[in-house]
Amino acid sequence: MFAGMNNCITILTGAGISAESGLGTFRDEGGLWAQHRIEDVATPEGFTRDPELVQGFYNARRAQAVEAVPNAAHSALAKLEAEFDGEVLIITQNVDGLHEKAGSQNVLHMHGALSVALCATCEHRWEAPLVMQTSDKCPSCGAQATRPDIVWFGEMPYGMEQIDEALQRSTLFASIGTSGNVYPAAGFVAEARRLGCPTVEINLEPSEGCSLFDDSRLGPATQTVPAWVAELLKP
Ligand code: OAD
Numbered sequence: 001m002f003a004g005m006n007n008c009i010t011i012l013t014g015a016g017i018s019a020e021s022g023l024g025t026f027r028d029e030g031g032l033w034a035q036h037r038i039e040d041v042a043t044p045e046g047f048t049r050d051p052e053l054v055q056g057f058y059n060a061r062r063a064q065a066v067e068a069v070p071n072a073a074h075s076a077l078a079k080l081e082a083e084f085d086g087e088v089l090i091i092t093q094n095v096d097g098l099h100e101k102a103g104s105q106n107v108l109h110m111h112g113a114l115s116v117a118l119c120a121t122c123e124h125r126w127e128a129p130l131v132m133q134t135s136d137k138c139p140s141c142g143a144q145a146t147r148p149d150i151v152w153f154g155e156m157p158y159g160m161e162q163i164d165e166a167l168q169r170s171t172l173f174a175s176i177g178t179s180g181n182v183y184p185a186a187g188f189v190a191e192a193r194r195l196g197c198p199t200v201e202i203n204l205e206p207s208e209g210c211s212l213f214d215d216s217r218l219g220p221a222t223q224t225v226p227a228w229v230a231e232l233l234k235p
Contacts (some may be wrong), residue, residue: 016177
């Protein structure tokens with residue numbers, strides 16, 4: 001009767017799940033990394049060199065994210081969490097907050113969140129204003145060292161220990177809308193496999209690590225994810 005509680009579905013999500021909510025991905029044609037240099041806007045060194053440019057980049061993304069509405073794929077994952085007989089954990093690389101807007105609760109933001117500001121001096125965190133400025137002071141220590149709470153290249157993603165534990169107890173690992181270019185996230189499928197956990201990839205096209213998945217569902221997330229969730233919830 002309680003067997004279901006041993007079920008744990010761990011779902012890694014990336015920019016592709018938010019594409020149909022109008023938010024651009026990074027590596028697709030015309031994506032964010034075709035318009036901006038990673039070194040300039042997504043590294044600590046870039047921030048030190050030109051904080052105004054970096055704040056401007058994330059202010060623009062925050063403005064878009066605030067307006068964005070979750071799509072059928074986000075909603076299907078929230079439904080899965082609410083109705084599945086067991087645990088559902090979303091590990092997201094996305095910083096847009098759309099999983100929470102759709103109603104998901106068990107969400108780990110391994111690359112941070114646009115909605116949070118971080119003090120680089122004392123590590124205090126608070127709700128980011130819509131427009132962050134380099135002159136903003138930390139409300140806790142007063143330092144003028146305010147930055148978006150985004151994990152940049154060269155920094156350690158959040159929750160790695162928790163992720164490791166989750167992979168150990170997972171009975172199914174799914175990867176949705178991520179190209180498999182950025183580690184450590186891109187390595188989770190290999191780890192899940194090593195632990196004997198079945199793996200499924202749900203993406204527009206085969207990702208870098210596609211051969212490591214046991215199962216693959218190709219197509220737009222708003223179609224593939226609700227169909228996959230319906231299968232999982234079938235009595
Ligand atoms: P990418 O832009 O690298 O990959 C997006 C993936 O989504 C691609 O494989 C697309 O084929 C797929 N895709 C696009 N539209 C889709 C749709 N409608 N339905 C399903 N799939 C679709 O984005 P990520 O893999 O998330 O990190 O990128 C990983 C990290 O790299 C990001 O978190 C970010 C970036 O640099 C940082 O900024 C630290």
